[in-house]
Amino acid sequence: MQMPQPDAGVLANKPRIAARLRAALGPRGVIDDPIELRAYECDGLSAYRCPPLCAVLPASTEQVAAVMKICHEEGVPVVPRGAGTSLAGGALPTADAVLLGVARMNRVLETDYDNRFIRVEAGRTNLSVTGAVEQDGFFYAPDPSSQLACAIAGNIAMNSGGAHCLKYGVTTNNLMGVTMVMADGEVVEIGGAHLDAGGLDLLGLVCGSEGQLGVVTEATLRILAKPEGARPVLIGYNSAEVAGACVSDIIKSGILPVAIEYMDRLVIKAADAHVGANYPDCEALLIVEVEGSDAEIDDQLGRIVKIAKRHNPVEIRESGSAAEAARIWQGRKTAFGAMGQIxxxxxxxxxxxxxxxxxxxxxxxxxxxxxxxxxxxxxxxxxxxxxxxxxxxxxxxxxxxxxxxxxxxxxxxxxxVGGCLTGEHGVGVEKRDIMPSQYAEADLEIQMQVKDVFDPDWGLNPAKVFPLDASAGRRG
Ligand SMILES: Cc1cc2nc3c(=O)[nH]c(=O)nc-3n(C[C@H](O)[C@H](O)[C@H](O)COP(=O)(O)OP(=O)(O)OC[C@H]3O[C@@H](n4cnc5c(N)ncnc54)[C@H](O)[C@@H]3O)c2cc1C
Missing domain, CATH: 3.30.70.2740 (Alpha-Beta Plaits)
Known part of the structure; x- marks a missing residue:
C-alpha cells in the first residue's frame, strides 16, 4: 500500500516542533522516544505500521486547540486517534505527522435524564458511557464489539455501529452535538443538547468524516431508557443461503428485532473454543434478539420462530436465563478475537x-x-x-x-449488488484505493471540496479516504 513521502522539512524541524508541543502540554503530554512511539505505529489494521513524528496526549479542548495551532503554523500533519481499534487503518500515522490521542480526555461532563443526554469528553470508551448511566436505568445504544476499548471519538469519526443498531441506529442516529477543533486551532460547537440543530446538517457531515474535517473533543450523546427485558434465540441452519433467506424473511415480515447476527461454522467453532459459547453444531447460526415486556418478547419470538421453521433449521434454542443470554453475546462479541487465535x-x-x-x-x-x-x-x-x-x-x-x-x-x-464499500469500519487506508469502484470522479471531487473548506492545507489525517492520485494536487 502506497503512502506519500514524508515532508523532509518537517522531519528536520522535529526538535523544535517537539519543544513547542512540550511547552504547551507539559512533559507528560508529548512522546517522542522511538520505543514508546511503537505503541502508536498502527491501529487494528496491524499489517501497516509507521511510527509518527511524535505523539501528543492533550488533557482538554484548550490543549487540543494549542496543538492544532502549533501544527498549523509548522505545517505538520495531524492524525487524530481514539483507542486505535480501527480496522481500516484510519489512525495509521505518517512519519511526518503528529499523532493526537484523546485517551486522557475521558470525563463525563454532564448527565441530563430529563432531556435524555450525556455529555462526555471524546476519549471516553463506548462501554463506559453506558456504565455512567446504567445504575439509573439508561444506556447508550451503539454497541461496537470493540466497545470495551474503543473511544467515542473514533465511533463518531467512523459512524460506528454494532449488534443492536438494527433497532437503534448507528452513531449518527444517537449523536446530538460535538465540540470540534479545526485544523487551525479554532474551537467550534456543532449541534447541542437537542435533536435537529438549525441550519445545515454539519453534525451529519462530521459524523463519519474519519478525522478529515477536525478533531472532536467532546460529544453530547442521546441516552435511552433500558428496555424491560431482552431475550435472544439461536437458530441454526445447515446452509449459509438458507440462513440468509431466513434473515430476509424476518425483515420482510415487519418485525423489528433489536439484533440479527450471523456466524458461520468457522466462526462458531472459534467462538466456542474461545469462550465456551455452547453454540449449536451447524453451518450458519443466527442470533436474533428481541426486547420489551415478557408478553412482547413472547409474541415477537413466536413469530420469528414460525418464520425460522419454514426454512428447516437444525436447531432453535431460546435462551432460558440472563446468564445464558450473556454467554450467547459473549461468544459473538469476542468472535473477532477468537478468529485471531486461528x-x-x-x-x-x-x-x-x-x-x-x-x-x-x-x-x-x-x-x-x-x-x-x-x-x-x-x-x-x-x-x-x-x-x-x-x-x-x-x-x-x-x-x-x-x-x-x-x-x-x-x-x-x-x-x-447495490451496497457500499463500508458499513461501519470506514474507508481509512484499507479501501482508499477502491473508492472509484463506488464513486465517479465527479462524486469524489465534491467530497474533496468539502475537505477543502474545513482543512484547506489537507493537514488532517493524511493519505486516508481519498485515492492518493485523486488528491495529489491538494496536499500541501
Ligand atoms: C475486535 C474489534 C471489533 C470491532 N467491532 C466493531 C463493530 O462491531 N462495529 C464498528 O463500528 N466497529 C467495530 N470495530 C472497529 C473500531 O472499533 C471502530 O471503528 C471504532 O469506532 C474505532 O474507535 P477508536 O477509538 O479505536 O478509533 P481509532 O482507531 O483511534 O480511530 C478511528 C478513526 O477515527 C479518527 N479519530 C479518532 N479520534 C478522533 C477525534 N478525536 N476527532 C476526529 N477523528 C478522530 C481517526 O483518525 C481514525 O480515522 C471493531 C474493531 C475491533 C478491533
Missing amino acids: NDYMCLDGTIPVSRLPEVLRRIGEMGAEVGLQVGNVFHAGDGNMHPLILYDANKPGDLEKTEALGAEILKLCVA
Missing part, C-alpha cells in the same frame, strides 16, 4: 441489501476457494452489514497481497 486475518466491512445475502454469501465462499483462502463470516445480518474475515499467514510471502486482492474483489461485489 491465524492472522483481514476483517472486511461492506454493506449489501438484505435480500442479496444468500447469493453474496455463496459467492464469497466461491471467491475464497478460487484463490485458496479461508473466509469466515460474522456480521450484522439484519442491516446487511457484512464482515468477511479472510484468514492468512502474515509470515508467508505474498499472502497479505493475495488477501488484499480478494478483499477488494469482495467489497466490489458488495457495491455491484
Whole structure:
C-alpha cells in the first residue's frame, strides 16, 4: 500500500516542533522516544505500521486547540486517534505527522435524564458511557464489539455501529452535538443538547468524516431508557443461503428485532473454543434478539420462530436465563478475537441489501476457494452489514497481497449488488484505493471540496479516504 513521502522539512524541524508541543502540554503530554512511539505505529489494521513524528496526549479542548495551532503554523500533519481499534487503518500515522490521542480526555461532563443526554469528553470508551448511566436505568445504544476499548471519538469519526443498531441506529442516529477543533486551532460547537440543530446538517457531515474535517473533543450523546427485558434465540441452519433467506424473511415480515447476527461454522467453532459459547453444531447460526415486556418478547419470538421453521433449521434454542443470554453475546462479541487465535486475518466491512445475502454469501465462499483462502463470516445480518474475515499467514510471502486482492474483489461485489464499500469500519487506508469502484470522479471531487473548506492545507489525517492520485494536487 502506497503512502506519500514524508515532508523532509518537517522531519528536520522535529526538535523544535517537539519543544513547542512540550511547552504547551507539559512533559507528560508529548512522546517522542522511538520505543514508546511503537505503541502508536498502527491501529487494528496491524499489517501497516509507521511510527509518527511524535505523539501528543492533550488533557482538554484548550490543549487540543494549542496543538492544532502549533501544527498549523509548522505545517505538520495531524492524525487524530481514539483507542486505535480501527480496522481500516484510519489512525495509521505518517512519519511526518503528529499523532493526537484523546485517551486522557475521558470525563463525563454532564448527565441530563430529563432531556435524555450525556455529555462526555471524546476519549471516553463506548462501554463506559453506558456504565455512567446504567445504575439509573439508561444506556447508550451503539454497541461496537470493540466497545470495551474503543473511544467515542473514533465511533463518531467512523459512524460506528454494532449488534443492536438494527433497532437503534448507528452513531449518527444517537449523536446530538460535538465540540470540534479545526485544523487551525479554532474551537467550534456543532449541534447541542437537542435533536435537529438549525441550519445545515454539519453534525451529519462530521459524523463519519474519519478525522478529515477536525478533531472532536467532546460529544453530547442521546441516552435511552433500558428496555424491560431482552431475550435472544439461536437458530441454526445447515446452509449459509438458507440462513440468509431466513434473515430476509424476518425483515420482510415487519418485525423489528433489536439484533440479527450471523456466524458461520468457522466462526462458531472459534467462538466456542474461545469462550465456551455452547453454540449449536451447524453451518450458519443466527442470533436474533428481541426486547420489551415478557408478553412482547413472547409474541415477537413466536413469530420469528414460525418464520425460522419454514426454512428447516437444525436447531432453535431460546435462551432460558440472563446468564445464558450473556454467554450467547459473549461468544459473538469476542468472535473477532477468537478468529485471531486461528491465524492472522483481514476483517472486511461492506454493506449489501438484505435480500442479496444468500447469493453474496455463496459467492464469497466461491471467491475464497478460487484463490485458496479461508473466509469466515460474522456480521450484522439484519442491516446487511457484512464482515468477511479472510484468514492468512502474515509470515508467508505474498499472502497479505493475495488477501488484499480478494478483499477488494469482495467489497466490489458488495457495491455491484447495490451496497457500499463500508458499513461501519470506514474507508481509512484499507479501501482508499477502491473508492472509484463506488464513486465517479465527479462524486469524489465534491467530497474533496468539502475537505477543502474545513482543512484547506489537507493537514488532517493524511493519505486516508481519498485515492492518493485523486488528491495529489491538494496536499500541501
Ligand atoms: C475486535 C474489534 C471489533 C470491532 N467491532 C466493531 C463493530 O462491531 N462495529 C464498528 O463500528 N466497529 C467495530 N470495530 C472497529 C473500531 O472499533 C471502530 O471503528 C471504532 O469506532 C474505532 O474507535 P477508536 O477509538 O479505536 O478509533 P481509532 O482507531 O483511534 O480511530 C478511528 C478513526 O477515527 C479518527 N479519530 C479518532 N479520534 C478522533 C477525534 N478525536 N476527532 C476526529 N477523528 C478522530 C481517526 O483518525 C481514525 O480515522 C471493531 C474493531 C475491533 C478491533
